Each structure stands twice: as structure tokens, then as C-alpha cells.
Amino acid sequence: MTQERTSEGAGPVLSLEQVTVGFDTDSGVVEAVRGLDLQVGRGEIVALVGESGSGKTVTAHTILQMVPENARITGRITLAGADVLSLSGEDLRLLRGSAAAMVFQEPSTALNPVFPIGWQIADGIRAHQRIGRRAARARAVDLLRKVGLPDPEQRVDFYPHQLSGGQKQRVVIAMALALDAQLIIADEPTTALDVTVQAEVLEVLRRLRDDFGRSVLLITHNMGVVADLADRVAVMRHGELVEVADVADLFAQPRHDYTRELLASVPRLRAAAGEPIRSTPPNAEAPPVVVAEGLAITFPGRLGRPAVHAVRHVSFSVAPGEVLGLVGESGSGKTTISRAVAGLVGPTGGSLTVLGQEFRGARERDIRPLRQQIGFVFQDPATSFNPKLSIGDCVAEPLRVHRRDLTEAQLRARVASVLDMVQLSPALSGRFPHELSGGQRQRASLARALALDPALLIADEPTSALDVSVQARVLEVFAELHRELSFAAIFVTHDLAVVGMVADRVGVLRDGRLVELGPTASVLASPQEEYTQQLLAAAPVPDPAEQATRRTRWQALVSQPG
Amino acid sequence: MATVVQEPRQRRGWTDLPVVWHVRHSAGLQRGMLIAGLVLVLGIVLVAVLAPFLAPYSHAQMSGAAGPFPRHAPPSGEHIWGTTVGGYDVFSRTLWGTRTALLTVLMAVSASLVLGVGLGLVSGFFGGPLDRVLVMLADAVYAFPALLLAIVVSIVISGGQSSYFGGVLSAAIAISVIFIPQFFRVVRAETLQVKAEPFVEAARVFGMPRTRILRRHVLRNTTRSIPLIITLNAAESILTLAALGFLGFGIDPTAAAEWGYDLNRAVADTSSGIWWTGVFPGSAIVLLVLGVTLVGESLTDISDPRLRRRRHRGRKKA
Structure with a gap:
């Protein structure tokens, strides 16, 4: 032709x-x-x-x-x-x-x-x-x-x-x-x-x-x-x-099953604002797991350049069993805060107390005993496992370091049970990380973080590298585990819809400052600060008609002077 | 409690070993180069192992059953590659020379491998003043002409010439001094990169001691490019050994056969038309270096997915 x-x-x-x-x-x-x-x-x-x-x-x-x-x-x-x-x-x-x-x-x-x-x-x-x-x-x-x-x-x-x-x-x-x-x-x-x-x-x-x-x-x-x-x-x-x-x-x-599935797994702001997942109501009397008072983190500048103020005067606390969501755009300091709480970066100002230990000026020796009570889930599941070790070995690592009393058989049983908790077949433990899908790896990462039954879990954008359908599943597993184990958690994300699904309270960050902090439902439904309003209005929703009205609202918001 | 499962550990088979993997994943010219290199190297290794059976005389033998060997005898039935000015049998010395060359290279490369990798890991992982001093030392070694350094080291160790094992050892140490910085640099750079990977941070978050992180997570992930450096350095160390022998800082001719020394003695012969004393040891050096280089170069290309040729090639499009 x-x-x-x-x-x-x-x-x-x-x-x-x-x-x-x-x-x-x-x-x-x-x-x-x-x-x-x-x-x-x-x-x-x-x-x-x-x-x-x-x-x-x-x-x-x-x-x-x-x-x-x-x-x-x-x-x-x-x-x-x-x-x-x-x-x-x-x-x-x-x-x-x-x-x-x-x-x-x-x-x-x-x-x-x-x-x-x-x-x-x-x-x-x-x-x-x-x-x-x-x-x-x-x-x-x-x-x-x-x-x-x-x-x-x-x-x-x-x-x-x-x-x-x-x-x-x-x-x-x-x-x-x-x-x-x-x-x-x-x-x-x-x-x-x-x-x-x-x-x-x-x-x-x-x-x-x-x-x-x-x-x-x-x-x-x-x-x-x-x-x-x-x-x-x-x-x-x-x-x-x-x-x-x-x-x-x-x-x-949507005519095709796959399209329906895809649309169903997109997290929606609306639904989220209705009912955030609740496990046990946070225990107000018990001492908080994390307390930040005027926390500041500054990275020294390179020769001839000013220092970078990643976090400036941020105060928040996380009660036992509570999930705090930290939302913000890139450069807002949300990841830096999560890394400070995990003891990977030292605070340079204010005070950060995690599990009763002051982190500012603390030495590695002082922090180490606490480490078995802190779990961390990284953003990119592809790089958070040693490619040369099997998944079972990777998950067993924290146990091998902190639970020397376990025999090899007990160790393997524990690994199998945590993998089971995140709904991974224990048969996968012999596989190598590259043989797992992104979602499976991220669940294994969650299993590793929970292997020692930590009091505090920090998740740094755990789903942003995943596809929506996979993200939905990982969030589901997270919510379920939180109900069962009721650990305190800091959940860092840039996606407001995701934070609505998992967090009890939300902190909105911008340029290293905490702009707004409050219960998830009220922050998402009636944000007080202008920046939060803009952030909410800018996120597109998977519904053409609703998105059209949201778009006009957003345009009105940004065209306002100031 | 979940049931205990017998872990089906996936053992990596022999086909995943570096060189074997490369042969299996190569195609076309690259495969030809790799196999040619491997054949050359394996052939020479075989000759070295079988030298006592293949060589008619010992490396320092100057007389046979029929009295002293003739000097400068051209190739004949008795001495198929002729004899040298000193009356050595060229064929025997060239065959025995493979042993000296391979032993020296083996010792030199393994010494620089162990030291270079160890120092590189520690330097890259812990950083600080130690790192700065080691990097400075490595740079200083780089700045020296390699051969001059090898000569100085070999004089210091052996005081010139010496016994078989002493000679081989001093040559090996002299050569490894040159190569330690190369392993050091590569491994240090890889360590710095791996150190920032999330899986190392993950280990730090749950409080794994640093020495364990180094052993378990960093070491295993920094060894990727080492097979390539080994082959490339091996080729260079053959040349360095020959140069040392040529300049008279190598191994005593009565202690071992060494191609560099033989070449040195053959220099005067060329003008009088005696070709056999130089051509055979010289070709031996060329063949061994060629073999090792071919292996090294094709390993480099095949390891890089962008340079690797695949069996089914699509039609070319601009």
C-alpha cells in the first residue's frame, strides 16, 4: 500500500x-x-x-x-x-x-x-x-x-x-x-x-x-x-x-478489567479524607517516641558556598503507635528529618529525642543500642538490598547482628514468619533481590525493618518508585501491619493522597520549615495554610470532570497576589 | 509461627564464574579474541607445567652426554632452536622461562591484589587522615617511572642478582609495588560508591558493626572490575619482568631461565646474523603478553552490555 x-x-x-x-x-x-x-x-x-x-x-x-x-x-x-x-x-x-x-x-x-x-x-x-x-x-x-x-x-x-x-x-x-x-x-x-x-x-x-x-x-x-x-x-x-x-x-x-484495576488502585484524596486508618488511638500519657524541639539541620557549604539549611526550627512529636506523615516537595527537608530520626545525619540545632536518647551531639556508641528498635524502609527497592545476598539473608541480617542467641533454625523460622507477615511466600527467601519485582522487594524491605519488632518505623517515600497497583498493595500491607504491631511510624511522602491513607497526623513541610501540622482528616479537608491549599489543589485527581473544577480553583489560588 | 522451610539456596553454578560467563555470553569477533587469548594463555601454562618433560635439557645445562654444548650453534637436530653464546640450549631455556614468567606474574599479581584491595577498602570506607595519606602515597608511586621503581626495589631486596626463589620473589615484589596503587584506586573508588548505597545505610540503621558491613556488604560489591585489572596488570608485569632481566636486575641465569636476560645476551648476536638466540625468547614474551591482553581486552568489552555483541543482531538503523 x-x-x-x-x-x-x-x-x-x-x-x-x-x-x-x-x-x-x-x-x-x-x-x-x-x-x-x-x-x-x-x-x-x-x-x-x-x-x-x-x-x-x-x-x-x-x-x-x-x-x-x-x-x-x-x-x-x-x-x-x-x-x-x-x-x-x-x-x-x-x-x-x-x-x-x-x-x-x-x-x-x-x-x-x-x-x-x-x-x-x-x-x-x-x-x-x-x-x-x-x-x-x-x-x-x-x-x-x-x-x-x-x-x-x-x-x-x-x-x-x-x-x-x-x-x-x-x-x-x-x-x-x-x-x-x-x-x-x-x-x-x-x-x-x-x-x-x-x-x-x-x-x-x-x-x-x-x-x-x-x-x-x-x-x-x-x-x-x-x-x-x-x-x-x-x-x-x-x-x-x-x-x-x-x-x-x-x-x-472503563471496559477492560485492567483499566478498572488501574483506576481503582489510584489513591484518592477524597476517600482518604473520610477515614484515615486508625489502629489503637495514640496513647497520650505514654512518653512520645520521637520529640523534635526547634530541630535544625545544616549541611556545611563547599568552599566559597553558603551552608545549606535543610531543616530550620521544626518541632513535632510522635506518640507510641501513631503514624506521622511528613509531606512536602523536593528540597523541603522531609527526607533529611527522617534520616536524622534514624541517626544517619546529626542535628545541628535544637533538640531531637528518639526513644529517650538525645541525638544532638550523640556519638555512634550512644545511638547503637537504640538501633534495634528503629526500622527504616528506603525509597528505592532496587538499591536497598545487597545484590549479592539472598532475600532471606538480607532479612536475617538485623537478627544476626542483634539476636546472637538465636540458633540457625530459629533464625530461619523468624525470617519465614516476618516474610509471611508482609505476605511474601517464605519460598522467596532463597531468591536474589534482582529476581523479585519492585513491590515484592519493597515488602521484603518492610520485613527487614520489622524483623526486630521495632518501636519506631521510618519510611522514606516507600512507594514513590512503584507503580500504582503495586503501591496500593504495599500500603495495604503497611496499614495491616500497623494495626497488628502498632509501632510508631514516620511516613515521608510527596503524595498527599498516600499520606491520607496511612497517617494519623500530617506535617506539611516547605523549605525546611513545618508549615502546618494537624490530624490528617482536618489538614486534608480544611487546610489552614495557603501553601497546603495550593499543594492540595495542584495534585490532579483521576476524574476529568472533577479535575476541571479543581483546575480552575488552583488557577484562582495561584493568581492571587502574595 | 510459620513453618520452617528448607531454604532452596540458589547456588551459583560454575557457568557464572567470571571467564566462563564471558565465553558463554560472547559472540563474533569478541568471542574469537577471547578464545584466542585463552588458548594462548592455557597453552603457555601447559608448557610451564610440562617443562620437565618437554625440555630436552635443564635451564642451566651447558654440556650433554657428548661433552660441552657448542656455542652459537644454529638450529639442528641436537639443539632444535640452536644454542647461545654461553652454550645454553635455546629451546630448553625458552620452555623453562615460561615457569619463571608465570610464577613471577602469579606472585606479583596476587600480592598486589591482596594489598591493593585491602588498603582500597579500608581507605575508601573509613576515610579520614588514613585515606588522605594512602591516596598521596599511591599518587607518589604513580609519579615514579615504573621501571625505575622496580629496579630500586629489586636492588634493595636482593642486592642485585640472587637464587631462583629469591630472584623470583624480589622481581615479584618489585612489580607488585607498581600495581598496588592501581588496585587501590579502583577498589577505593568503588567503595566510595557502594558506601553511599541504601543497602549499606540500611545496615547502618539497624546497627551493624562497621567491620561487618565492610566484609559482608562492601567487599562483595567492589570486586566487579577486578578480573579485568588482573589480566591487564598480568600483561604489564610480564613486560616489567623481562625489562628487569634485560637490564641485568633480574634472576641469575644459573638460577632460572628468564627471557629478558636471554634477550640481553642476544643483542650482540644480531649484528653477526645469529637470529635464533633472540627470536625465540622474544616471541615467547610477545605470545604470552598477547594472550593475556586479548583475554583482558575482550573481558572488558564483554562485561559492558553496551559494547557486548549479541548473537542475533537486528538490522542497523541510523
Whole structure:
């Protein structure tokens, strides 16, 4: 079948027909995408959603043939009337950027740190057109204005490090716009950004469609982002398309089981505010497990640089059996606080008392006896286990160190029982960490933290590296264990919906300060501080209609002066 | 209480051993290079082991049943690779030389491995003043011309030339002094990286003693690139040993056969057209170094998934 170059206005901008992508690996060919059919119309935003490993990113990269050498592509990809797979070399180069452009996930690595942003935008233009230096600069300024970067005349000479993450992502979008590409492929454009910044970037992407009539292929795993932005949604799983539907239909009546499952596992703010999980009501009389009084943590600056004040004058306490959620955006100091409570960083000001021991100025020798009562769950399950030890050995480690009295058989029995507690089959104990899935590893991490039956558990973003369906399961296990064992816990997260599901009280952090602290239900339902309100309004919810009203509320909030 | 399960420990099979794994996961030219290197090295090891049976004479033998050997005799039935100016049989000395070379390399590499890895681990993990002093020392050793350092060390140890074992030992120590900093640097860098991994922090959080963390978590995860350094250093140490012998700081010819010394003696022969005294020991050095280098280089490439060639290659796309 031969296809004429379609003229402007008619037909889809992009169409994929029976596209299959396989990779040659050590263990044979692995098919990442199988028989995919998808179309993106003019001025349409199509969201390609799926969990990790579903093949959505490979699909996006295949459109411009940005795939590694060991990939094999079959099928047919038509982009702006051109058959992409038949092109190579110079023809392909000319197509990239002018027919379709990409916006990458991590704006800080998508920009070259040694050139000014204006130069980088102009460089993209010069790759396709003959254009004078002054004209290129004027174009760059114009593009930066279009994506809403303030003071584009000055900022055009800025280097990437002088801009914030959200501003950098705007620059990347401006680069994608530079050559009038009809299709913008945005690969997880907001995943690396904080929610308030995410809302701004989504706004820019929306304007690509509304103001400039571009089509966007949006790759994401966040159903809230989909509800906020997309016209049509394609759900992928294991390299196959399971469902394609208009955004309203998909959220209202998902047809496929997997879509339903995916939507059900997204944590929702609304439901959370209703009933936070309660185990035993925190015992007010018993001495608190953690007390922070005016806690400050400062990291010394490198030569000639000012010190970094990660945490400034934060006060809170955690009662036995209570779960305190710490929420905040990146750089708010939430992780630093959790690491201080775990004794990994020393406080530099104020006071931090954990299990009756003052941590400020304490030596490792003073802290060590307490360590068996503190469990810690790390953010990234992939790196929190020694890759050379089996899961059973990893979980047994705390026991081997602190419970020298146990025999090998008792030890193994204990490991089996904690693995059972986190709903992992004890048969997995002989496996190595890389042989487990992310969710299994994170539950094993929880098992290791609980092996010594600690009085205090610290969880630092335990679910942020996981897919939503896996996250739901890990949170369920956490809640169940908390009901049974009633440990005190500090739960650090950037996701307000997650904190609503697990915490009794929430502390909202910003720039190292505690902005608001109170019972979860009241903080989430009627936040007192403006920052908390913004944070709540910026988080997109997986419901197109509700998200539309939330969006207007958020716009009203941020447009308020001050 | 849950039932006690017999832990089905997954033992790693012999196919996961470094070099074996590499052969199994290689393809095309890379596989050819690796196998050629392995064949060369294994062949030379075999020759070294079987030297007493293969060599017609001993390494220092100057006379046979029919009286003293002729000097500078060209290759013949009696002496298939000829004899040297001193009347040694070239074939026998070249074969016995494999033993000296391999023994020295083995000792030098294992000494620098143990010391370099140990110091690198401690230095990287504990840091502080000890780390700074060790890094400075390593840099100082780097700054010296390697051969000069080896000569000085070998003179200090043996006072020039010496017995077989003394000579081999001093050469090995002299060579290992050069290589300790290489192992040290690589292992220290890896340690610094592993030290910041969450699983090490996890061990710290539940109060594992530091020496145990070092043994159990850090050591095992810093050994990745060591097989590669071993092979590359082995090639270099063969050359260093030969250079020491060539310059007259090696092993006494009556104590052991050593290719560098033989080459030195062969220098004067070249002008008079006597080729056999130099070509054979020289080729032996080249072959051994070539074999070890081929193994080392292809291990490096195959270990890196981006450089590794796979059996089924897709069509190339720009």
C-alpha cells in the first residue's frame, strides 16, 4: 500500500499500524511492543498510559526511531504523511524535530549545561534552517515567551543551572516548538517535577493544543495527569494495547478489567479524607517516641558556598503507635528529618529525642543500642538490598547482628514468619533481590525493618518508585501491619493522597520549615495554610470532570497576589 | 509461627564464574579474541607445567652426554632452536622461562591484589587522615617511572642478582609495588560508591558493626572490575619482568631461565646474523603478553552490555 503525502488538515498526524518492537538480549528476543495500532489526530492530546514495562516509552521512542541498535521494528509508522520506517540517514534527521519533537522526562539532563538556553533553542533551528544569529535569538525569545517563561529577553542568556526544574521543562517544550512540529511527543514530562510545578507545566502543554493547534502524544503513568490533559486515552499493558477510549468514557466506564484495576488502585484524596486508618488511638500519657524541639539541620557549604539549611526550627512529636506523615516537595527537608530520626545525619540545632536518647551531639556508641528498635524502609527497592545476598539473608541480617542467641533454625523460622507477615511466600527467601519485582522487594524491605519488632518505623517515600497497583498493595500491607504491631511510624511522602491513607497526623513541610501540622482528616479537608491549599489543589485527581473544577480553583489560588 | 522451610539456596553454578560467563555470553569477533587469548594463555601454562618433560635439557645445562654444548650453534637436530653464546640450549631455556614468567606474574599479581584491595577498602570506607595519606602515597608511586621503581626495589631486596626463589620473589615484589596503587584506586573508588548505597545505610540503621558491613556488604560489591585489572596488570608485569632481566636486575641465569636476560645476551648476536638466540625468547614474551591482553581486552568489552555483541543482531538503523 502506498500512501500519498497528505495535505494539511486531512487525516491523522501520526498513525501506527501493527507496530512490533523487539530487542535482542542475552536471553533471546524480548518483544517490548506487540502489534500496536494507534492514531493521533490533529490538535488532539492522546495519552498513552501504562505501568513500568508496559512498552509506552519504547513506543514513543520508536516513532522517531530513537531506539538502540539491538531493536527490531516491524509494522508501519506514518508521521505527517511520511513512512518513518523506510527512512534512514539524512531523511530521518530532517523528519526529527520538524515533523515531531520530543519533550523528555528529566529536564535537567535534556539540556546541555555548558550552553545558554537561547543558544540551544537556536541550535535546533539552525539544524534545519539557514537563519541569522539575530533572527535565531529573536525566535528563541519569542518561543520562551510562548511557553510562559518570565522575562524571556533576559533569561534567553541563562544557563540551565540558573533555572528551576519547571522553568527548564518549559525551555525543553520551547525547543520542541521551535520547528513547528505538528506532533509533540512528551515522555513523562512531569514525573520529575513537584505537584505545584507539574500543574504549571500541564498548563503549558494544554496551551500547545488550545493556542497553537499542536497534537500531543503524552506518555505517563499518572492517571491524574491523564484526567487533567488528555482527549483520548490508550492503555497499554505488557506491550499490548488493552483499551482506547475518550477520556470521559474511560474514567466513567472503563471496559477492560485492567483499566478498572488501574483506576481503582489510584489513591484518592477524597476517600482518604473520610477515614484515615486508625489502629489503637495514640496513647497520650505514654512518653512520645520521637520529640523534635526547634530541630535544625545544616549541611556545611563547599568552599566559597553558603551552608545549606535543610531543616530550620521544626518541632513535632510522635506518640507510641501513631503514624506521622511528613509531606512536602523536593528540597523541603522531609527526607533529611527522617534520616536524622534514624541517626544517619546529626542535628545541628535544637533538640531531637528518639526513644529517650538525645541525638544532638550523640556519638555512634550512644545511638547503637537504640538501633534495634528503629526500622527504616528506603525509597528505592532496587538499591536497598545487597545484590549479592539472598532475600532471606538480607532479612536475617538485623537478627544476626542483634539476636546472637538465636540458633540457625530459629533464625530461619523468624525470617519465614516476618516474610509471611508482609505476605511474601517464605519460598522467596532463597531468591536474589534482582529476581523479585519492585513491590515484592519493597515488602521484603518492610520485613527487614520489622524483623526486630521495632518501636519506631521510618519510611522514606516507600512507594514513590512503584507503580500504582503495586503501591496500593504495599500500603495495604503497611496499614495491616500497623494495626497488628502498632509501632510508631514516620511516613515521608510527596503524595498527599498516600499520606491520607496511612497517617494519623500530617506535617506539611516547605523549605525546611513545618508549615502546618494537624490530624490528617482536618489538614486534608480544611487546610489552614495557603501553601497546603495550593499543594492540595495542584495534585490532579483521576476524574476529568472533577479535575476541571479543581483546575480552575488552583488557577484562582495561584493568581492571587502574595 | 510459620513453618520452617528448607531454604532452596540458589547456588551459583560454575557457568557464572567470571571467564566462563564471558565465553558463554560472547559472540563474533569478541568471542574469537577471547578464545584466542585463552588458548594462548592455557597453552603457555601447559608448557610451564610440562617443562620437565618437554625440555630436552635443564635451564642451566651447558654440556650433554657428548661433552660441552657448542656455542652459537644454529638450529639442528641436537639443539632444535640452536644454542647461545654461553652454550645454553635455546629451546630448553625458552620452555623453562615460561615457569619463571608465570610464577613471577602469579606472585606479583596476587600480592598486589591482596594489598591493593585491602588498603582500597579500608581507605575508601573509613576515610579520614588514613585515606588522605594512602591516596598521596599511591599518587607518589604513580609519579615514579615504573621501571625505575622496580629496579630500586629489586636492588634493595636482593642486592642485585640472587637464587631462583629469591630472584623470583624480589622481581615479584618489585612489580607488585607498581600495581598496588592501581588496585587501590579502583577498589577505593568503588567503595566510595557502594558506601553511599541504601543497602549499606540500611545496615547502618539497624546497627551493624562497621567491620561487618565492610566484609559482608562492601567487599562483595567492589570486586566487579577486578578480573579485568588482573589480566591487564598480568600483561604489564610480564613486560616489567623481562625489562628487569634485560637490564641485568633480574634472576641469575644459573638460577632460572628468564627471557629478558636471554634477550640481553642476544643483542650482540644480531649484528653477526645469529637470529635464533633472540627470536625465540622474544616471541615467547610477545605470545604470552598477547594472550593475556586479548583475554583482558575482550573481558572488558564483554562485561559492558553496551559494547557486548549479541548473537542475533537486528538490522542497523541510523
